[in-house]
Amino acid sequence: AQKVTQAQTEISVVEKEDVTLDCVYETRDTTYYLFWYKQPPSGELVFLIRRNSFDEQNEISGRYSWNFQKSTSSFNFTITASQVVDSAVYFCALSEGGRNTDKLIFGTGTRLQVFP
């Protein structure tokens, strides 16, 4: 069965520190998508990235970067030079089957607190 594990429940850092959020997934499918979402205090989920199972290239978007390693079933998310506005709950999610209308399975989330 598919599963997403985010072992870090809560992380606290001081502004400008780098921080990595871990995500480990389980799936028997060879075709799947992985996602990261940000949930600020307002509650709405903000889409950050989608990665398909055939694309293991790391991705960088501004201060955000993602490291996808199929060999370890991990899809880790790094924020460089963190800012107070990065404080939120971050969710990793998995969608099997390769279609964009398949259900998303979420991890339990990691609460990131960035202090000034």
Added chain:
Amino acid sequence: DGGITQSPKYLFRKEGQNVTLSCEQNLNHDAMYWYRQDPGQGLRLIYYSQIVNDFQKGDIAEGYSVSREKKESFPLTVTSAQKNPTAFYLCASSHDRGGGYTFGSGTRLTVV
């Protein structure tokens, strides 16, 4: 602007009453989903629908019901059979032609 609208934002109900949460999207997305979020437990899938007039149970469907009579609407009814309905409910949609999943701003349901 296209998006998902969930209403109301806050909802209070007495124990034993059924309540319906609204979810409407104008993104022309094929699939729609309902998730429940409890503190420390992440998001759990209640129901999802990949096409009009069809839907499937998620991991925690007991005590809930849905309908998908129109592509843009996917209301969720929390019935009196749901033992612990107080939670934050999120609706989402996605298109089969790619892109991410879009989420609404959520409905916080409190049963007193």
